[in-house]
Amino acid sequence: MIDLRLKTQHADWRPSMAAQKDRSAVTSPSPQVSQQTICMLAVRDARDRVAFAALFDHFAPRLKGFIMRSGTGSGQAEEIVQDVMLTVWRKADQYDPQRAPVSAWIYQIARNRQIDVIRKERRPMPEDLGEDTEGEPDASQILAVEQEAGHLKEALARLKPDQRVIIEKAYMGELTHQEISAQTGLPLGTIKSRIRLGLERLRHELKDIR
Amino acid sequence: MPAITHHIPDALLAAYAAGNLPQPYALVVAAHVSLCLECRAAFEAHQAVGGAVLESASAQEVSAGLKANILDLLDAPVTPAPSYRRSGVYPGPVMAALKGRPPRWKSLGLGVRQSILTAGREGSVRLLCIPAGQAVPDHSHNGLELTLVLQGSFSDETGRFGVGDVEVADQALEHTPIADAGADCICLAATDAPLRFSSLIPRLLQPLFRI
Numbered sequence: 001m002i003d004l005r006l007k008t009q010h011a012d013w014r015p016s017m018a019a020q021k022d023r024s025a026v027t028s029p030s031p032q033v034s035q036q037t038i039c040m041l042a043v044r045d046a047r048d049r050v051a052f053a054a055l056f057d058h059f060a061p062r063l064k065g066f067i068m069r070s071g072t073g074s075g076q077a078e079e080i081v082q083d084v085m086l087t088v089w090r091k092a093d094q095y096d097p098q099r100a101p102v103s104a105w106i107y108q109i110a111r112n113r114q115i116d117v118i119r120k121e122r123r124p125m126p127e128d129l130g131e132d133t134e135g136e137p138d139a140s141q142i143l144a145v146e147q148e149a150g151h152l153k154e155a156l157a158r159l160k161p162d163q164r165v166i167i168e169k170a171y172m173g174e175l176t177h178q179e180i181s182a183q184t185g186l187p188l189g190t191i192k193s194r195i196r197l198g199l200e201r202l203r204h205e206l207k208d209i210r
Numbered sequence: 211m212p213a214i215t216h217h218i219p220d221a222l223l224a225a226y227a228a229g230n231l232p233q234p235y236a237l238v239v240a241a242h243v244s245l246c247l248e249c250r251a252a253f254e255a256h257q258a259v260g261g262a263v264l265e266s267a268s269a270q271e272v273s274a275g276l277k278a279n280i281l282d283l284l285d286a287p288v289t290p291a292p293s294y295r296r297s298g299v300y301p302g303p304v305m306a307a308l309k310g311r312p313p314r315w316k317s318l319g320l321g322v323r324q325s326i327l328t329a330g331r332e333g334s335v336r337l338l339c340i341p342a343g344q345a346v347p348d349h350s351h352n353g354l355e356l357t358l359v360l361q362g363s364f365s366d367e368t369g370r371f372g373v374g375d376v377e378v379a380d381q382a383l384e385h386t387p388i389a390d391a392g393a394d395c396i397c398l399a400a401t402d403a404p405l406r407f408s409s410l411i412p413r414l415l416q417p418l419f420r421i
Contacts, residue, residue, distance in 0.1 A: 049281065056277050061269035068270055078276055085280050090288060100254060104261030111229040111260070123229055124240035126250065127295065127302030152262040171260040173230035181221030194258055198251035 032143050036102040044092040055102075056085055063110055070172050072118070080117055084110045094128070098141045098201055101149035111173060129202070141201055148194045214246045216375035222356075223249060227256035234328060234335035234400035238356040238376065240303035241398055244296070245374040299361040299373075299396055304337075313337050320344060333402035340364070340389040340397070353402040355379040357387070362395035364388060 036058055042051035060081050067077040087109045095105050115123050156164060166183055169175050175183075218226075218239055225231045226239040243250050294305035300313075304327075313325035321341040328335055340346055342362065356376055363372040366387040371377050379385060389395035 049284065052284070053277065053281065056280065059264075060272050060276065062264055062267045064270040064272055066264050066267035069267065074270070077270070078273060081272065082276065082280055082283075086283055089284050090290075101258060101261055103265045104254070104257040107260040107264045108227075108257050110264065115229045121233055124233070124237040124303040124306065126240050126243040126253070129250075149258060149261065149265075152258055153265055156259075156262050156266055167259070168263050170224060171228045171256075171263040173228040175225070175228075175230065177221045177225035177231060177235075180224050181219070194255040195248075195251045198254045199247060202247045202251055 032146060034102075034146055037097050037142070037146060040088075040092070040095055040102045040105075041097065043089065044095050047092075052089055055088065059088075059103075059106055060085060063106070066110065066172070067114060069168070070114070070174060072114075076117070080110070080113050083113050083117075087113070097145060098138055099145070099198065101145055103149065107171075114173070144197055148197055152194065213372075214248070214374040216369070216371055216377060217246065218242055218249050218252075218376060219378060220252065222378075223252050224256050227253055227260060232332040232402065233330075234333040234402070235354070235356055237303055237307055237327070237335050238358050238398055238400045241301045241360075242358050242374065242376050244301035244303060301360075304360070304398060307335070315339060322346070333400060335398065335400040338395075338397045338399055340387075340395045342389050342391050342394060344389050346387040346389070353381060355399065355401045357400075358398045360396045360398060362393040363390045364395050364397070365390055 036055065039048075039051035039054045042048035043055065063081045063084055064074075064077050067080050068074065072080070084106065088106060091109070095102070112123055112125070115121055156167065159167065166175075170180050170183070222231065222235065222239060226236055231239060243253050292310070294302045294310055296302055297305050297310075300308065307327040315323040315325050317323055321344055323339040325337040326334060327337065337360075338346070346364065356378055357371070358376045359371050359373050361373060363370060363375075364387040365371070366377075366385040368377070368383070368385060370390070371387075377387075
């Protein structure tokens with residue numbers, strides 16, 4: 001398993017028996033798993049409030065900045081941050097580190113909540129693939145997902161300012177699909193390897209379900 | 211899973227992941243992603259880019275009491291929103307749009323039936339059921355039209371579309387889809403304007419001409 005105890009600051013955390021049975025812990029410790037992933041797993045499997053508070057400290061200010069960028073005032077932004085963080089707690093069982101980094105999962109929750117609040121709409125979401133209960137959590141897959149997330153963040157940081165603004169606008173929901181398709185040549189080639197990685201995992205999960 | 215050969219274009223998937231696709235198209239994309247592993251992987255990759263944008267957002271200090279408020283609310287009881295699963299040929303998001311009930315078909319004549327899911331300012335999305343061998347009535351649309359096959363198949367000037375395939379048509383495409391032999395073809399179709407069946411409506415006025 002990823003030795004979470006080495007990484008978490010609070011030594012009292014233990015996965016519950018049920019969580020161990022269900023998720024049959026991941027093997028091989030690794031220094032690369034991020035603090036956010038470790039905390040999110042502790043929230044998911046052990047309902048760990050200290051880990052949740054750590055996630056809040058990391059994500060709440062970023063969420064607030066992200067939400068305010070699209071013109072929402074500070075007060076309403078904090079209401080959305082509150083809803084998003086509560087959803088993170090309540091829907092933690094849907095978080096799958098083999099499929100998505102914590103930031104991607106929270107991003108999606110945040111965008112759904114913004115759409116709900118600002119446009120009064122509920123965005124149709126794809127049906128879940130279903131619980132992948134048979135398969136052992138795959139530490140190398142979790143690490144690969146994290147690594148890709150790191151590459152994406154670096155690629156974003158390396159962009160020229162104008163290109164970066166376009167990407168930010170696109171993923172903050174400020175560009176239409178026509179405007180996105182008019183943007184060619186954005187050097188985010190790493191998304192291709194992310195797609196390949198995701199597809200491998202999905203094929204694997206599907207095999208387990210069947 | 212069917213062998214899907216016609217997918218959602220990347221710009222549409224990106225706009226969908228970012229939550230900026232009009233509701234009717236978003237439903238078609240959600241339904242297609244429910245059926246298509248490749249587009250699900252691409253969708254999740256776009257979410258990962260969104261996550262990287264969130265990670266890189268400039269942090270804004272939050273009010274002193276926010277964290278304590280949230281921690282106090284963790285155990286508050288909540289009623290979870292209903293979640294819908296696939297039923298028959300209808301993927302979860304379509305069942306959600308149907309609120310878990312079977313479609314309420316209305317005849318359009320010539321054996322063609324429709325069930326409108328939503329129609330509003332942003333466009334409309336409907337289920338269409340076309341008998342095998344029957345042409346989808348000649349129709350025009352102002353802008354983008356997305357048609358996802360849920361049962362059977364249809365063919366038109368651009369190719370053959372089976373279960374899970376999505377046809378992306380803009381106003382430039384003049385096409386006459388014909389349901390292939392076999393099961394009736396059921397599609398989920400979204401447009402940014404109400405579909406106008408240019409040749410069917412006059413026929414509806416002349417019921418004697420119905421085949």
